[in-house]
Amino acid sequence: PLEPEVNTMDPLEKRMLAKGIEPFSVSAMRQTGSVSNLIYSSIGVAYKDKPEEIIPRIVPDSLSELEYALVSAVFRLTREKQPRIALAATEDFGLLHQVLVQEKYQVRPVSLQDQELLPVDTDIVLIFNPMDLNERQLWDIREALAAGQKTILAVQSTQWDYNMAQGQITIHRLPVATGLEPLLKDLGISIEPKVLMDEQHTAVRVARSQVDQLFGTGMSLNLPMQIILTKEQMNADDPVTAHLDNIFYMWGSALRLDEEILNTNKLTATVLATSSPKSWLVDVPMTLTQNLTSPVQGEQKAYPVMVRLTGQFPANTKAAPSPALEDDPEATNDLEEMMVTREHQPGELILLGGAAMFNDSLLQNNIDLIMNTVDSMAYGSELIQIRGKKAPSRIILGLSPHSATVWKILTYCLPSLIIAALFGLRTWSRQRRRIIFSQTLGSKA
Template sequence: MKFFTIFSREIKSYFNSPIAYIFIIVFLLISTGIFMNQFFILQAADMRAFFEIFPIILCIFIPAITMRLWAEDKKTNTIELLLTFPIKTYQLVLGKYFASLVFYLISLISTATLPMMVFILGKPDVGVIFTQYLGSVLLGAFFLSLGIFISGFCKDQIVSFVLSMMVCFFLFLLGTEFIASSIDGWIPQLGSFLKDSLGIAQRILSFEKGVVDLRDVMYFLAGIFIFLVLNSIWMDTRLRPKAKINFGIGSCIMAGIFILFNYFFSDTPLKRFDFTREKVYTLSEVSPKILKSLKSPVLVKLFISPSDKMPTGLKTLERQIKDKLDELKISSGGNFRYKIFHVEAAKVAQPQEESLEKSLERKGIRPFQVRSIERDTFGVKLIYSAVSIAYKERPEEIIPRILPVDLPNLEYILISKIYKMTLSEKPKVALVAPYEEKILPSQIREVWEKLGKKERERFIEDRYSLANRLLEYEGYDVERIKLTEKEPIPEDTKTLIVLEPRQFNERQRFEINRFLVNGGSVLLAVQKYTFNYYPFGYQGLRVSAQDNQPKFNSLLQNWGLKVDEDFLMDNQNEVISLTSEGRLFGIFEVSSPVKLPIQIKIVPAQMNKDLSITSNLSQLLYLWGTALDIDFEKLKNLGLKADVLFTSSPYSWKVKYHSGYLKKEDIFPLKDTGFESFPLAVFVRGQFPDVFKDKEIPSWPENEQDENYEGANEVKINPQSGKLILFGCATMFDRRLFDKGSHLNLFINSVDVLTLGEDLVKIRSKGMVRYFIKKISTQAKVFWRIFTTFFIPSVLFILGILKSLRRRHLKYSYLKTLS
């Protein structure tokens, strides 16, 4: 009861004064205002931007709450009266603390309009938002305990506010990599030690990602406990002889325990709770399944530089990799083992006969450079961070470099390597994609001559070179072919990839038909049109279409599929940057942003979440693509199963093909234009019927024949279930767009499913997905800006006015009674 008496007194003192309402209103206007300033620009259905700046706001807001808790009592000389009451000091401290905590929670709950808006406009990850708010509660509670502790030393509220704010910022900044690196540059290891043991910034990162780590929870709870205990001790003993000396010694001891406690547990793996929707930070169910199916154990060796030789940002890299290796080991049923070797780059240059570092160099494991900060100067360090994987008598697989950016995909990187090592041979993939031989510009040839290089007149422009390299990196045996009589589909090919086919002849269509009928897998990305942009007038633009004539529909229509011949337009589109020779400033070309409905944007809401290929992709740019016409009834009658991978938005429409420039009515739809969603990609599997059955085998065109090739017409048909993934767009896999958005993941996901099945894709698709809000009008944006920023502050303002009027009325009534 005594605790509740103090609690009630303090909570009433907040709301009996207009200051409390002003605090909350200012807090909401600043925090929600900053978030809304960029929300509709980013269009992300999450609150990441809000919680990234929230700790900084709390460093200012929390000291404003706590500055009066003891300082006001000291200034008004009521503190001695409080301490003489029949109430224990710790009850006084807890009453004040929990009153301030409730006030803070009310302020935090007042931001509820933000998640409300996000849930209405999109489909955010509920678990991530929950942990972000939980982290904010713990951080605020920690800062409150710190603030009440400092307030106990101060008689002036302003002094209490400034000191609390400085300490909050100090603890927060200690946890940032930049500050830790700067300190390490002068005193090695000190910055990293302070970051792990005292820094707050890294403690809230896991909450922001959707993970509750018990180490972080223990940090905040231990800090709260220590500051409240110290505050109770100080308020109880401050007037005793030698109180300051004894308290100082006791505080140092408790601070030391707190620091060592956090530093010790920073390297101790404790329970983590993954609240993300896709369980991003939890092992996939597929990994244990693959590991347990191994016929003998696999050995993983981690070669890494010691932490004292690492830059500050990488000092925890070994621990993070080891945590993932431990998870795999525990779930493998004894089939996954690992060893860690500490190696140093300095030993490579030593003249000794043999060393581990030199043997690693022969395997292809070499040190690499990373940036470091030494005495406020940027420098570089040579470090090791590599993995080798050994399985049976197979050649070792090497992963030469693992950095923090690779950690989210480390499970997939390891398991995919292990899985492919269990195969009897590398899966073979044949790639058919256009490339052109071009003449090198004269200016470039002159530069080559000046550099003493041999003059080159021609060069190969290969827009799909990155797709080729990615397949090789992923462990596929890739063969680039032209699909002619001279370069046919290799017999042991598992998957045939055809990107941007142009003017395919009857024999090429026959070869693809035969490959599918025989149980092969085909990835077909058809680019019906390429659009050309021409500068026109002042900042004007003309756009015309070029028909690439893929000539594939005559084959696809037999299976109920067709690449539409109309232009596809979509109001949900993306800005692209074009460099035009028509716009020059001196010798420099100007990059011009262009936003047209042929630059179609695909967001996660339009993707099939039931298929691993597209279940966890983010945004795609379906540049100049066309729709697919899918006859599901015909597919069903043929015994083929078809699933749409993704569609255009509900705001898309078609325009009949015409030559010349696009017209204004093509780009800006008329009022009577019918909008609808169109399928853009489809996954078909089953026994494909032989389109050329009982027909004469087509001959190769004369320019593609091989005079030395024998048996060109000897075709074997052995019907088996095949797979086909069809896209109405190939520019997604062009090297200029390949690493943008989720194009790379879409491509490799498709190849993996076609070649190896869905298991590996389920691991890769487990990554964090960024969800986007739906398209809304300008009026709706204005409404949400006003609602989220001003609704709760307006309500609080009205409540504050009503409260003030009621208090004034009670005061006048009381004075009238006295008179």
């Protein structure tokens, strides 16, 4: 008869698996060569009767983030309730949703395309890449701001299509109708309709075929609307941006501030980030041409790209219900009831002139920016100061054609000039010593 299978798993290992701690493989060197071992390396944080939080996969490479992981776990466990976030975004922001859930936020997706109302019981509202918003949706956002719901609004007003055909590339501009213009204008801020370009930009690799997509190859395009924001463009006095290094501001726009309207609304505007002083605005037709990518002489300056507004935001009036729901008496009554019962209090709005920088393809490059913004609204500025202690990243920007020419001349000619100068100095020194020696012999004779 077959003997029953005996479970030889260690009790401690069973306990860790029950807590959701999974082993991972690491390589170790032995006399016979390299071997792989499964190890458990995690930290558990418990507080009172709340469920224990597990910080998984503690390895030397993750030690720079360990302090933030521990403190953020303590922040979450000691709060009476977890921060709730309403995330209104398109499908290409799915990775952002996963990151927020991983950080233990209670995330409620909201579909603006289906004219879904923003929930009133959330602490933070995230709106990314809004398109064709109608009057009802603008009313809803305005009411959320007036009620003090902290809001992050990332607007993408221009997209670009890189079309590869027959060995040539054509770049088309795709304007995006957001529908936010009336709301932003009433607040005293707006999206610049012209295209923002900057000499401080980076290259993007574009696949020319399915083979390029498979192997990660393709044509490298270095265009001025692929903007890099460095530490010098961040507001060093604000905790959200003080410790950020580099942000890939892909296809982002500049922001306009109307001081008169801001003062009328008693809103305080704080610029969190700007473009470099070598940026400019240009009217771009539907197709981008080479002459439009050259800097405009005499018109280069820094433009705001990320702004925070704080204060009591203007509210909707009772006589302005949602036009989109006038045919639905029950929904209209719900809106009117919510409009009366919600108390108005000071709020906070952070507006960014770009949303493509946070999609699934680019989120990894800009994750610190969005998490700093969300954490500051949810927990305050103390937590994000800990995240800023990790090792800074460095980026080497491309040189302008003029600078590249100067460096080539220096690289090729400077060593030869130094050698020639040393040879001439040596020759002059020998001749001088010969003359002095001859004069000395003559005087002795």
